[in-house]
Amino acid sequence: MIITFCILSVFIIIGAVSTIRLHNIVYAVFSLMLLFSAIAGIFLLLMAEFVAVAQILIYLGAVGVLILFAVMLTHSVTGSSGKNIYSNGWGWGLLLSLSILFATLLPAIYFSDFPSDPAVEIIEPSVKKLGMEMMHSCVPAMWLIAILLTAALIGGIVIAAPPQKR
Amino acid sequence: MLPLEYILILSAVLFFIGLAGVLIRRHVIIMLICIEMMLNAANINFIAFWRYNPNPELHLGPLFTLFSIAVGGAEAAVGLGLVIAVYRFYNTANADKFDMLKDS
Amino acid sequence: MQDTLNLFVMNIGQWLSANLGTLNNPDQIIVEIARWLRTEFGNWGVVGFILANLMATVPLIAVFSGCFALTTWLERKGLGRIQNRYGPNRVGPYGLFQPMADGIKMLLKEDIVPERADKIGHFLAPVIIMIPAMTGLVFLPIGRNIIAASIDSALLFFFAIGSIVSLSVFMAGWASHNKFSLVGGMRAIAQLVSYEMPLILSAVVVVMFVGSMNTSVIVEAQQIKSWVTSDAPALQCLGQVLGWHVFQPWGLMGFLLLFVSALAEANRSPFDLPEADSEIIAGHLTEYSGFKYALFFLAEYVNTFAIIGICTTLFLGGWNGPNIRPPWSDDPQALLIPGFVWFFLKIFVLMGIMIWIRGTLPRLRIDQLMGFAWKFLLPLAIINLLVAGCFYHMEWYFGWPFSILILCKSYAIVVRLNKSKLVNSNRTYTYA
The missing domain is CATH 1.10.287 (Helix Hairpins)
Known part of the structure; x- marks a missing residue:
């Protein structure tokens, strides 16, 4: 269990660091795909198989392809991202994120008392219970998500469409 | 078995890398990708806490994570539509050059 | 020793x-x-442990690669006969060794990589496309208790893994450093992503009825249990066949929608614009030759088998067939003819229908293809979902006429809405 977690976390860290440090954008997106697959693996490790499948279906299958399409459509031929890929204020940005990690997140984890074993050893992965839960107590959330996705769909198409010729 | 802290540290480090990526990189699409990375770190947190909960039969962890994934997908779609529209105007994807509204 | x-x-x-x-x-x-x-x-210790775990996957890969070889032969002979010529008949008796000759040819071809192509991407794309193709085979119930992975959400896993194909197609199109392959790859991805919607929506109807996404449970639910466990052989035969989902009104519509979307997902004619024979550019496969092209070919056929397998599992009853219980056995669930015989029979029948469609129908243009997915299949799939939901709660004498009426009417409406507005829609054909 720990070995699997270590292997998956190595893949996650490699994927994440390559995403922010690679010069070639398409390679950065491919390492993001590696990251998403490893995160799906972590979900499987934590016995949440429906979420792992949803992660693969949505992030790898749909959002990944969307990002690649956007890279395609905004790719400048001269490759201006070749020389300097870091923005002007990169020092302050790095300082801010390091301080959030070391001053906020890690102390919160360190000083809290967390269980070292899961409370329930074996969870039966059950899609039926998830569906019942979703349709009984989370119906308003489902409606909101439906409206949100419809709005995002229509809005995305309208924003990205080429300007109409009069 | 695995102590909970390890998973939380992993998700904290992933969040840090995503945040650093948004603040460091110039390319708009990489910024959007790093926002997705931060969302994924939060999702790992949700599932980890659900797993180590003494009452996981309610399946609230995966449920909330599904909504989070859906919202993340919708936000990526709209964000990339915006990137395409902005690129059409500025002809570059370098965020430092989006300065028409700058007061100078 | x-x-x-x-x-x-x-x-x-x-x-x-x-x-x-x-x-x-x-x-x-x-x-x-x-x-x-x-x-x-x-x-046998550690070696035995590894072998026991490989025991599920290696026969699967071997059997389906054998099916792939048989299918290439069948396709060439079938297409040849449809086109009024013999297929290949030189290499063995009736040309049966033609797949072997094809394999040797593919292996011996020179592997040309363009000079400015992305070496890593160009190499990895055929490797990555094999992963979803082969992994999709794992969820097929080939017989009673013969399934490689019996997971609670197997059907969703299958569709999730099938959506990784578009990633590999992009990699192939991009890494070739060729504008035509890029545009061809974009078209292929647009087609794959568009046809995932009717595919998943048609499969969801079955999940709604059966109540589980586990493929072996779906196949078990397509037997009429009271007839199968009775003692008359005729009732046992009929009970295994008449319970198939394709014999219900929502099932027939769902099967047709799923089959058409499967044709499009597998890039088969009439949806094979990315890789057509008569197109000058082979789309994302332009810069691939030799063994890499063979890997793409193999992955496409294995993907086709996986999707056809899901079609038979969901609608055609999987491993059910007109079986009877052997009279000498005392196990109430035993069957005389093994289930995998019926499964492979159904797969080859559906494959034959796909080959027949390939030889008969003309190819669609890219705008016709996309319009077909979004404006025709998707509304029909959603209406099918609604009708199936209503059918579930009605008695049979009310449900059947209701659903047949609504489905036919909605089909007619969608056809009328999609009629092309060209002036010369009535063509006259003159035969030579």
Whole structure:
């Protein structure tokens, strides 16, 4: 269990660091795909198989392809991202994120008392219970998500469409 | 078995890398990708806490994570539509050059 | 060495005498062999552990690669006959060794990589496309208790893994550093992503009825249980066939939608614009030659088998067929003809229909293709979902006329809405 977690976390860290440090954008997106697959693996490790499948279906299958399409459509031929890929204020940005990690997140984890074993050893992965839960107590959330996705769909198409010729 | 802290540290480090990526990189699409990375770190947190909960039969962890994934997908779609529209105007994807509204 | 061989032969003899004496459960013969092999491997330590875990996947890959070879032969002969010519008939009796000749040719071809192509991407794309193709085979219930992975959300896993194909197609199109391959790859991805919607929506109807996404549960639910467990052989035969989902009104519509979307997902004609024979550019496969092209070809056919397998599992009853219970056995679930016979029969029948469609129908243009997915299949799939939901709660005398009426009417409406507005829609054909 720990070995699997270590292997998956190595893949996650490699994927994440390559995403922010690679010069070639398409390679950065491919390492993001590696990251998403490893995160799906972590979900499987934590016995949440429906979420792992949803992660693969949505992030790898749909959002990944969307990002690649956007890279395609905004790719400048001269490759201006070749020389300097870091923005002007990169020092302050790095300082801010390091301080959030070391001053906020890690102390919160360190000083809290967390269980070292899961409370329930074996969870039966059950899609039926998830569906019942979703349709009984989370119906308003489902409606909101439906409206949100419809709005995002229509809005995305309208924003990205080429300007109409009069 | 695995102590909970390890998973939380992993998700904290992933969040840090995503945040650093948004603040460091110039390319708009990489910024959007790093926002997705931060969302994924939060999702790992949700599932980890659900797993180590003494009452996981309610399946609230995966449920909330599904909504989070859906919202993340919708936000990526709209964000990339915006990137395409902005690129059409500025002809570059370098965020430092989006300065028409700058007061100078 | 000599005594392990002796042990092996003695074990075979024991197993044969114990099991074939009565042959209580004729359709479980593969399950019995697997169980015997697993107990054997348990005695062999670490190597045995690895072999026991490979026992599920290696036969699957081997069998479906054999099916792939048979299908290439069948396709060439079938297309040849449809086009009024013989297919290949030189290489073996009736040309049966043609796939071997094809394989040798593909292996011996020179592997040309363009000079400015992305070497890593160009190399990885055929490798990455094999992963979803092969992994999709794992969820097919080939017989009773013969399934490689019986997971609670197997159907969703299958669709999730099938959506990774578009990533590999992009990699192939991008890494070739060729504008035509890029545009071809974009078109292929647009087609794959558009046809995922009707595919998943048609499959969701079955999940709604059966109540589970586990493929073996879906196949079990397509038997009429009260007839199958009775004593009359005729009722047992009919009970295994008449319960298929394709014989219900929402099932027929769902099967047709799923089959058409499967044709499009597998890039087969009439949806094979990315890789058509008569197009000058082969789309994302332009810069691939030799073994890499063979890998793409293999992945496409194995993907086709996986999707056809899901079609038969969901709508055509999977491994059910007109079986009877053997009169000498005392197990109420035993069957005379093993289930995998019916499964492979159905797969080859559907593959034959796909080959027939390929030889008969003309190819669609890219705008016709996308319009077909979004404006025709998707509304029909959603209406099918609604009708199936209503059908579930109605009695049979009310549900059947209602659903047939609504489905036919909605089909007519969608056809009328999609009629092309060209002036010369009525064409006159003159035959030579």
